[in-house]
Amino acid sequence: ATQSYDDQNVFAKILRGEIPSRRIFEDEFALAFHDINPQAPHHVLVIPKGAYVSWDDFSARASEAEIAGFVRAVGKVAREAGFVAPGYRLLANTGLDAHQEVPHLHVHIFAGKPLGPMLA
Numbered sequence: 001a002t003q004s005y006d007d008q009n010v011f012a013k014i015l016r017g018e019i020p021s022r023r024i025f026e027d028e029f030a031l032a033f034h035d036i037n038p039q040a041p042h043h044v045l046v047i048p049k050g051a052y053v054s055w056d057d058f059s060a061r062a063s064e065a066e067i068a069g070f071v072r073a074v075g076k077v078a079r080e081a082g083f084v085a086p087g088y089r090l091l092a093n094t095g096l097d098a099h100q101e102v103p104h105l106h107v108h109i110f111a112g113k114p115l116g117p118m119l120a
């Protein structure tokens with residue numbers, strides 16, 4: 001079921017420039033900025049520009065162009081930041097059990113140290 005989108009969520013405000021963020025990339029489809037509470041030496045969030053609550057909402061409703069543009073942007077951010085050779089981890093928490101806190105889709109990029117095995 002599609003959740004309704006809350007346009008007062010913190011990432012909507014960041015997209016509109018109503019609250020500041022340390023932006024590192026922006027194009028037609030995506031915005032990337034540093035996480036305010038980094039969990040790794042490099043911790044970047046990439047969000048689609050469209051109003052999507054979660055990975056589930058985005059994958060169900062977004063256009064092919066939005067999906068392609070967003071996936072390309074995530075890859076480009078990691079590549080341009082130099083994360084590819086040492087390696088990086090992507091994470092998209094979805095829903096309550098995953099502890100998604102902000103109801104606008106965001107992909108976390110973690111890098112900058114050996115990250116260890118995936119936690120379950």
Ligand code: 5GP
Nearest residue numbers: 010021033034035036037093099100101102
């Ligand atoms: P989630 O738990 O929803 O997957 O992750 C939300 C992330 O957003 C957290 O890592 C948190 O530190 C980050 N975050 C929350 N509020 C802000 C903010 O105002 N600015 C930035 N840059 N990051 C935020």
